[in-house]
Amino acid sequence: MSFTPFQSLVLQNDTKIVLLVLDGVGDLPHPEHGHATPLEAARTPNLDAIAPRAALGRLLPVAPGITPGSGPGHLALFGYDPVETQVGRGVLEALGAGIELGPGDVAARANFCTVDGSGVVTDRRAGRIPSETCARLVRLLTEKIPRVEDIEFRLQAGKGHRFVAVLHGMGLDDGVSDADPHKEGHPIPLAEPTGLRPGSKRTADMVNQFVAEARRVLANEHPANAAMLRGISARPNLPGFHKRFGLQGAAIAAYPMYRGVAQLAGMSVHAVGETPEESFAKAAELWKVNDFFFIHAKATDMAGEDGNFDAKVAAIETVDRALPRLLETKPDVLCITGDHSTPVAIKGHSWHPVPVLVLAPYAGADQAPRFHEKTARTGSLSTLASRDLMAILLANAGRLDKFGA
């Protein structure tokens, strides 16, 4: 029951909103830790001090039962419908690699692979070549195939056999199938346009020429003697934060992926180191010229992915220790939540709702003793779609007018 056309209700004032995202913070009661969740087990005196004065609740990133990737998880927090606003795999990979994408750019995930004499893929990962080999081969391709016709191919090496390819030029589009058989024993298929957009046909042609050219360039290499492209996708042109919410948004994140998604949403992006102190200091530095601060903390998610309860607790405690620095800036609205849950027991993203805290003069004080999954369950915000969070934050900032008379 989202209210999509709330753009028309947006007001301007000089309030400041902070959205602090502890990536993957949501968790499950852990049987080996007294059925506590990491948020519950962590010593968080600073969070505990604000929890009673805040409104608590839970966010559903996409829908019940659906486990989100980082892209949909963040786009929903930024107020986009994560199902309607799908960002392609190639684009997310490029953003994660710290490549800036312009309007019209098309990105693809790429693999070095091994093909036999007849062109059949015998190893999709080319024996998982070392990253140094990958970097060398990417340099080789960059030198030999800087462009196909008038389309520039910008390559960036990743880990092992992986790299990213960004096509830059006029008249490109997505809607192009993968130049990747997705299994061994088949030749690399031609990329094909999947729709009728003229740019798709042209993009497929460029991809196919690149793949063919790469095979010639790599013919004498071993074991990586070919390259494949998949997840071919165009940078989406989303209506940005300023247009939708009247906000100057600043994204503060150590990892390129999160800066990239924020950039798609029209925020300015600011790279920082991994400590919360540094992020919060950066927010203070940017305070005057922005209205909205998305601050991303990654360590909670990594600990969850590692199945490391103690590390997740420690990551939460590290944020808590730095929290006074953020509170000093006196945000009018402070929201602390996650983009999804990453339960320690699951060692991966999950579908479970994510606790959310909103501290603002009129948010309502739930008087919960602490902020964690169990207090959030009965909080006054109830269980909301993540995409509705922005309306709650704008309302608490006095930035949403009444609907109707």
Place this chain on the structure above:
Amino acid sequence: MSFTPFQSLVLQNDTKIVLLVLDGVGDLPHPEHGHATPLEAARTPNLDAIAPRAALGRLLPVAPGITPGSGPGHLALFGYDPVETQVGRGVLEALGAGIELGPGDVAARANFCTVDGSGVVTDRRAGRIPSETCARLVRLLTEKIPRVEDIEFRLQAGKGHRFVAVLHGMGLDDGVSDADPHKEGHPIPLAEPTGLRPGSKRTADMVNQFVAEARRVLANEHPANAAMLRGISARPNLPGFHKRFGLQGAAIAAYPMYRGVAQLAGMSVHAVGETPEESFAKAAELWKVNDFFFIHAKATDMAGEDGNFDAKVAAIETVDRALPRLLETKPDVLCITGDHSTPVAIKGHSWHPVPVLVLAPYAGADQAPRFHEKTARTGSLSTLASRDLMAILLANAGRLDKFGA
């Protein structure tokens, strides 16, 4: 906030999911029983043993304030949108009568009635003739009007003046108005196509010829000297359980209506007696060749309809006593819920949310002491649309891939 296209995320594995539906189990605190609900008042040691390890919540079958019939109640549990996926009255009546409907079949509810010399209906129920008379008249019509043109009319007698008519043949469709004035003092109207589908016109013609023919055949009977058809509806062609969820579904139910609805959803159907023991033994027997088991228990609903608190408590206790038999099969995901509430005080279906329990390794252990309406209210599953339950069950079974990167 359902995520409709989750079909694309479905994974295959060898997990087993059990959906145990206690029909109409949801209830209200009863003032004459210490404000306990039947689930609360029942002695349920086996449910109590699993409740703390399970995630609890509540299901809304259709929408707030909407009281569902059995059709929508179950279709929603099976993951269909109960508003978009409407099954006609005639089809539900036929399914309830245990008639198998094939694709293209059209079913109608039918009444014997009394008409005067000018064709005006003077008693829509023909004085509520005894069921034996109804059966005799149905045999008579079957003998005299086995078909209209090339359309076969398959009739089955019901209680009193009621019977079911199934039209079987090529080119039929629904979108046909009732051949029933719905009140006395009017002639039986002609069935009319309500849309432009050619099959609707043809079906209306067949119905009208049948009604006219029946009037001639029954002219000398008294008081039932005519027949009327309403709720004319085609068997819907729903995408089935296997196609949508990659599941081989088995429905185990004593009553034909529930087997019928499950069959519409693409499950294999298995008739059993009314005891939960028998149903659970049947599930064990079918265990290896199925992934999903819908087990229906009817007694809770009947007790609710009768306004009999003690009978509803007893029905719940009967299921509880048999529960160890079901737990022995070791389902990976066990869900216990209802298709709707049937409060004792209301003596009928109601709009109240239905408690739901999900027991699975990563469902989250809410540590609720017991499973009933009051603990369900603050459970970690929150209040969900019934149609979203399947996504929760698939997620818990590890059968849903991540959405987006």
